[in-house]
Amino acid sequence: MRLSSFFAFVALTISVVTAHPGGDHEHTAAERAQKEASSLLPNIDLHVHEPIAAFETQRMLKRNRLRKRQTPTSTAAEPHYSTIQNTTCLTAPEVIEGPYYINNEYVRTDLTEDQAGVKIVLDIGVIDTVTCTPLPNVFVELWGANATGQYGGFSTGDNTHVHTETFLRGGYYTNANGIVEITTLYPGYYDGRTAHIHTMIHKDWKQHANG
Ligand SMILES: *[C@@H]1O[C@H](CO)[C@@H](O)[C@H](O)[C@H]1NC(C)=O
Numbered sequence: 001m002r003l004s005s006f007f008a009f010v011a012l013t014i015s016v017v018t019a020h021p022g023g024d025h026e027h028t029a030a031e032r033a034q035k036e037a038s039s040l041l042p043n044i045d046l047h048v049h050e051p052i053a054a055f056e057t058q059r060m061l062k063r064n065r066l067r068k069r070q071t072p073t074s075t076a077a078e079p080h081y082s083t084i085q086n087t088t089c090l091t092a093p094e095v096i097e098g099p100y101y102i103n104n105e106y107v108r109t110d111l112t113e114d115q116a117g118v119k120i121v122l123d124i125g126v127i128d129t130v131t132c133t134p135l136p137n138v139f140v141e142l143w144g145a146n147a148t149g150q151y152g153g154f155s156t157g158d159n160t161h162v163h164t165e166t167f168l169r170g171g172y173y174t175n176a177n178g179i180v181e182i183t184t185l186y187p188g189y190y191d192g193r194t195a196h197i198h199t200m201i202h203k204d205w206k207q208h209a210n211g
């Protein structure tokens with residue numbers, strides 16, 4: 001089901017953006033892979049055995065690429081709305097980030113992967129509340145629970161963080177009119193909170209070679 005009529009409005013100020021710099025965006029894929037390789041291979045001294053370290057870095061990079069089933073998309077369909085519909089220039093209050101944020105997810109406009117559920121297509125407009133003009137090229141990141149209330153990357157049993165799943169996470173950047181269209185699923189219920197989708201807007205962002 002496609003609900004193009006759903007229009008989400010996100011207002012923000014620069015101070016909100018700088019309060020959420022988006023964590024690990026500065027690290028290169030190789031640095032992150034090396035870090036992960038070190039944590040997964042505690043018995044290998046990566047500095048003493050340089051050739052092994054280089055080999056492991058390559059191996060982990062390849063494995064990570066294979067492990068992420070979804071190929072990131074770097075092209076986006078035009079949003080349904082060409083201009084922001086609600087130009088109310090107010091800062092929306094920041095609310096609970098929650099424990100399920102994972103940074104450095106894919107740059108893509110369809111977050112659904114192989115998850116079953118009711119698709120929703122969100123046209124999200126971002127306005128700078130200082131100048132009250134649309135903000136182009138800011139990264140709108142979403143993350144949400146799947147239809148049965150589970151977050152990708154967190155195990156069902158004890159809620160520990162596992163890195164293998166990427167579903168319903170990621171985002172894309174706003175176009176010249178400050179709008180981005182992202183497809184996700186209607187979030188399932190989980191104990192304690194009304195069904196919701198999280199968002200974080202990043203002003204300083206860049207895309208890595210691995211998506
Ligand atoms: C426009 O956005 C403001 C702020 O989020 C909201 O209070 C208002 O209800 C919205 N108006 C319409 C017509 O959607």
Ligand SMILES: *[C@@H]1O[C@H](CO)[C@@H](O)[C@H](O)[C@H]1NC(C)=O
Nearest residue numbers: 115116146147148149150156
């Ligand atoms: C939601 O994710 C969990 C964890 O990966 C999975 O077990 C469950 O089947 C998923 N729900 C649906 C409806 O796909």
